[in-house]
Amino acid sequence: MRLVLVAATAMVGALLLGACTTSEPSADELEQDMAQLRRYGYVVANAFRATNPEYAVHGGNVPALRSFGELAIEMDVRPSWRVDPFVNDYATVAIRQNSDTGQNHFSHPADRTPMDKSVAIHGSAPMPGEAFALRSAVRRMGSPLNGTSSKREIDRILSGAGRTKGVTALVELAKPMTAEQIRNKGYITFTNALFAPATDRATVYWDSRITMFCQGCSGNSHALTEEFRSWVSTLSPDDDSTLRQFGLSYDRLIESSNTGKIYGYIEAESNPILLRELLKKSHVKTMYVIGVTKNCELDEDGRTCHPFLWPKSTQLNGLSYSKLDNE
Numbered sequence: 001m002r003l004v005l006v007a008a009t010a011m012v013g014a015l016l017l018g019a020c021t022t023s024e025p026s027a028d029e030l031e032q033d034m035a036q037l038r039r040y041g042y043v044v045a046n047a048f049r050a051t052n053p054e055y056a057v058h059g060g061n062v063p064a065l066r067s068f069g070e071l072a073i074e075m076d077v078r079p080s081w082r083v084d085p086f087v088n089d090y091a092t093v094a095i096r097q098n099s100d101t102g103q104n105h106f107s108h109p110a111d112r113t114p115m116d117k118s119v120a121i122h123g124s125a126p127m128p129g130e131a132f133a134l135r136s137a138v139r140r141m142g143s144p145l146n147g148t149s150s151k152r153e154i155d156r157i158l159s160g161a162g163r164t165k166g167v168t169a170l171v172e173l174a175k176p177m178t179a180e181q182i183r184n185k186g187y188i189t190f191t192n193a194l195f196a197p198a199t200d201r202a203t204v205y206w207d208s209r210i211t212m213f214c215q216g217c218s219g220n221s222h223a224l225t226e227e228f229r230s231w232v233s234t235l236s237p238d239d240d241s242t243l244r245q246f247g248l249s250y251d252r253l254i255e256s257s258n259t260g261k262i263y264g265y266i267e268a269e270s271n272p273i274l275l276r277e278l279l280k281k282s283h284v285k286t287m288y289v290i291g292v293t294k295n296c297e298l299d300e301d302g303r304t305c306h307p308f309l310w311p312k313s314t315q316l317n318g319l320s321y322s323k324l325d326n327e
Contacts, residue, residue: 025068033069037062041073043239044095044104045213046231047246048075050253051202053138053192053266054131055121056080060212063094063109071097074109075213077121080192081130081168081268081291093120097242104245130168130291134266137170137288141197141263151279154287158272158279163309166269166295171278174285176261179225185283190265191221195228195256197263202247204256206231225260232257269293271310 025033041060049057059076066072078090094109106120107113154169161167173182182190196204206228210219216230232253235243240250267275272292279287296305 029068036069036071037073039234040071040097041075041213042215042231042234043242044097044246045073045075045211047243047248048077048095049207049211049213050205051246051248053194053203053205053207054080054134056207056209057211057213058090058209061109063096063107065110065112070099073213080207080266091121102241104242133288133290134170137290138194138203139198140288141170141172141194149286149288151286154289155276155279157289157292158276161272161292163271163273164295164307165272165292167272167275167292168266168268168290169270169275170264170266170288170290172264172285172287173262174283176259176263177283178260179222179262182262182283183222185281191224192265193224193228193262194264195260195262196252201249201252204248204253225262229257229260266290273310 045057045060048055056078057075058078061074063072063074072094074092074094076090076092092109093115094107095104096107096112097104105114106117107115108120158167179190179193192205192207194203194205206224208217208219208221208224208227210217214227214231215234217227220227235250235253237250243249243253275287278284294305294307295310297308299306
């Protein structure tokens, strides 16, 4: 076994590899190794991203402990929304593939011992109640109306939040729509999308964040669908066994990519008054309230919260009341 000590600042373009081996790999071998590693990262890091909307994937690297030729990547995982300023806001974990069985597992970057996902990202989780609420809401999407929260019930919760709280909610659409159809409503801009509900399988989620593991991603929310399709276009049927370990499948991703239909999206820490207006719209089936937090202005230290009211002119993702009133 040839052990390689890897030093890389990011997984963008070529990864820098500093080798300390018992038999020095050739330049061609190193290039092929890096190509395989990048390809593996595009599959597994984005499969994690697509099935865990409560988390965001940020930085990427090569694990500190890795054998030459071993498929293993390191990624920084952060909560998708509110972060407790008093705790570490991200976890660095590795995903590794067993070369004999093809099974993938989480581990510490400097330890190959398999870990449960929840243990691996411990300390970077959103508030446990909010993460659970989001997973539950995603599973309920597509349920009959009598199995979902009624608009009246949700409006009561939003009304109780007043102008002093920020509300994180999962918005479920009455019927799947393309991004263009949603934007043609004229009063909503979204930065993430659920391209397939969970039902008895994993959800298919995508956001507009730039990551180290997506060549075609620019962070432009208006290119959300195109960037999701860009990732799916890098996949092949040979990736199906790996995708299934994350609850996905190649055929399902191809179908979601081709149709480009959005079932819902997450509004993070938004103005509850404007969410009430959005809730009235006929294309919105319901909302699931994930969390209600204090509306804060933080001191320069980033830790001290000073509550403040949402001003009446506050916009929901940059769009005004007058547009919200136009169906």
